[in-house]
Amino acid sequence: MEWHDASYTVSDDRARLDARAIHDYLSRSYWAMGIPLEIVQRSLAHSLNLGLYVTASGEQVGLARVVTDRATFAYLCDVYVLEPHRGRGLSKFLMRCVRAHPDLQQLRRMLLVTADAHGLYAQFGFQPLSRPERVMESADPEIYSRR
Numbered sequence: 001m002e003w004h005d006a007s008y009t010v011s012d013d014r015a016r017l018d019a020r021a022i023h024d025y026l027s028r029s030y031w032a033m034g035i036p037l038e039i040v041q042r043s044l045a046h047s048l049n050l051g052l053y054v055t056a057s058g059e060q061v062g063l064a065r066v067v068t069d070r071a072t073f074a075y076l077c078d079v080y081v082l083e084p085h086r087g088r089g090l091s092k093f094l095m096r097c098v099r100a101h102p103d104l105q106q107l108r109r110m111l112l113v114t115a116d117a118h119g120l121y122a123q124f125g126f127q128p129l130s131r132p133e134r135v136m137e138s139a140d141p142e143i144y145s146r147r
């Protein structure tokens with residue numbers, strides 16, 4: 001699948017992904033600080049990835065990664081737009097593509113975790129957990145910084 005606006009393209013083509021550029025960003029992100037390149041590559045290999053590209057140059061400037069069975073459930077993560085391209089509606093463009101993707105229709109649940117971008121996702125149908133007492137996690141946030 002591919003979507004275009006005036007200057008940018010969103011594509012789910014795994015072959016177009018620039019794993020090094022993705023790793024450059026994620027390894028300094030607040031949620032995956034220090035993540036090794038090999039783990040980024042493995043995560044991309046097993047996910048539905050929507051890359052955001054400058055149409056003219058092909059440079060990758062953003063990502064939304066979706067871990068999913070493409071039938072019942074999806075987990076949206078690793079959403080970013082590189083700093084020089086922010087404030088132009090590009091994360092909303094990415095989210096429109098996530099919502100429109102044919103493999104992500106009729107899911108029973110889609111989850112995400114965010115520190116401060118609730119207002120972005122609220123524009124695309126996400127709400128706080130309706131029954132947080134039913135949700136549990138097994139988390140290791142320091143996993144990369146300990147290595």
Ligand SMILES: CC(C)(COP(=O)(O)OP(=O)(O)OC[C@H]1O[C@@H](n2cnc3c(N)ncnc32)[C@H](O)[C@@H]1OP(=O)(O)O)[C@@H](O)C(=O)NCCC(=O)NCCS
Pocket residue numbers: 079080081082085086087088089090091092093113114115116117118119120121
């Ligand atoms: C969050 C991020 C993806 C937004 O990208 P962007 O292309 O600059 O955002 P857009 O121009 O599409 O606008 C985002 C919309 O969400 C809203 N928003 C809510 N929380 C926000 C936040 N923390 N950061 C940016 N926008 C936010 C904005 O107000 C805007 O809505 P509006 O146009 O109706 O005012 C980008 O700032 C980024 O990569 N941040 C670092 C990584 C990150 O925090 N990712 C989210 C992790 S869950």
